[in-house]
Every structure is written in structure tokens, then in C-alpha cells.
Amino acid sequence: MKTIGFIGLGVMGKSMARHLLKAGYPLLAYTRTKEKAEDLLKEGAVWKETVADLAREADVVITMVGYPRDVEQVYFGEGGILENARPGTYVIDMTTSTPTLAQSIYEAAKQKGIHALDAPVSGGDIGAREGTLTIMVGGDEDVFLACKPILERLGTNIVRQGGAGAGQHTKMCNQIAIATNMIGVCEAMAYAKRAGLDPFKVLESIAKGAAGSWSLSNLAPRMLSGDFAPGFYVKHFIKDMKIALEEAERMNLPLPGLALAKQLYEELAQAGEENSGTQALYKRYVKA
């Protein structure tokens, strides 16, 4: 079986790497804060001291870091993946990052005979834990097909959307749809409370009707229970909305709904909630 190197063992990466270990892949691990790898190392993953060490030994390198700047750091430069991986290696960036950076990685990888995919995900911490992520892929068809058996260990809805960057563009569509939906979910729950209804009972009705959404089913119960742990960090959501707005601006496409959501989330972050889960937007409406 191919040796997989996994970089970035946070909320998402740790669960994803665990599925690969359980599937029997030899797994090399590296993440910025080593303590976050301890469980996986006990379960059989092998720690690598640097990105370069990991990249030299892996047949496939998967990255799930935080921001585009983190992606740049692990891929480029002397100690980066592209400088150290062998020709023929597959590299898959699953971080939510920019389409432009995905294209740069693809081009730089190609020069070295390395095969690159962008493959961001949706489905949250639950999807990562359960191996039921939606995976949106950009890159060459033959590379996609070669990597698909690995991606199938992580997700259940895996679609190649086009060439390099198409996965990240698709993820932006996902985030645009979620952004205004989060406002709707919070406002519906705040209204239910103010109207003297039992919001959990309201959810029994509306989560299964035309208003149904992943956020309504999974995040509304968390906000109503006062559970604001991430999940999906407010700070990462703001990062995604910024990327989507910048891309839309380049395409001359005004997105006022997304702009409003970004503004509300930025205010939330300024109020000290940047490391909370995105369901913390509810605090704007109801004192938790």
C-alpha cells in the first residue's frame, strides 16, 4: 500500500488521518504542535521531525493546515514539500485555500514531475469523524482516479470539478451558500425563543421542511445547548468569506449577502469569539 504523509492534525486532519491508519495505510505524520499528534502516534502513525523528512519518504502527501499562508509554507521553499518530494509523488491539499494558490502548486509540482490535486472538503468535524465528507477536487483526471481510493476513505461524495483550482472554487460556492444560511439559522432560532416556542421542537418541524440544511440540523442544536466549541472556527470562516469575496470581485460579481455575513462574523471575532465555532453567531441575537 502507498505510504501516506499527513500534514496538519487539527480538528479535521486528525480524524481524517485516523481513517487512513485504520484502512491500513502506513502513515507518516507532521503537524506544527506535536502534542496534537500524540493519539495518532499511539495508534501507529510515525512522527516526522520536518515537512521535508515526511515529503522525502511519502508516496502521497496530504495537507490539512489552516490558512493559505500555511499552505504556502508547507509546499514552497527549501524545506517544503515540492522541493523534497520524489518525482511521481501525489500531493493533495485539502485545506480551504485560494484557487490561485492551488494553480501555483499544480504548476510548480508539474515542473518536478509531482502530481497535485486541490481537494477541499465540506461536512464539518462530524463528517471528518465519520468519514462522510464531501470532497471537491481540482486537477488532472488521471491523478484524480489514482488518488480516489484514498479519498474514498475520507468521504462519500467525491467529485472532480475540473482542472487545478476548480476544487477550491467549488468550496467557495459551498461557503457562500453556508454564510447567509448561518444568518438565517441564528435568526430563526432567536425568533423561536422570543415567540415563546420551544426551539428544539421548532427544529423538529423546520429542519425537515424546505428550510432544512446541514447547519440547521447540526449547528442549531449546539447553539441552543450553549455549546460554542469548534467545529468550524469563526476565524477560518472569515478567511473563507474573504477569499470568496476577493474571487467574486475579480469576476466583477457583487455578493451583498456574503458581504453582510462577513461583516457580522468580523464583529463576532472582534468581540473575542474568533476561536469559537461558527454557531457562536447566535450570541449576537440571544444572551447564551
Ligand code: NAP
Ligand atoms: P485546525 O484545527 O486549526 O487544524 C489545522 C492544523 O494545521 C493545526 O493543527 C495547525 O497547527 C496545523 N498547521 C498549520 N500550519 C501548519 C504548518 N505550517 N505546518 C504544520 N502544521 C500546520 O483547523 P481545522 O478545523 O482542522 O481546519 C483545517 C482546514 O480545513 C481549514 O482550512 C478550514 O477552513 C478547513 N475546513 C474546516 C472544517 C471544520 O468544520 N473544522 C470543515 C471544512 C474545511 P497548530 O495546532 O499548531 O495550530
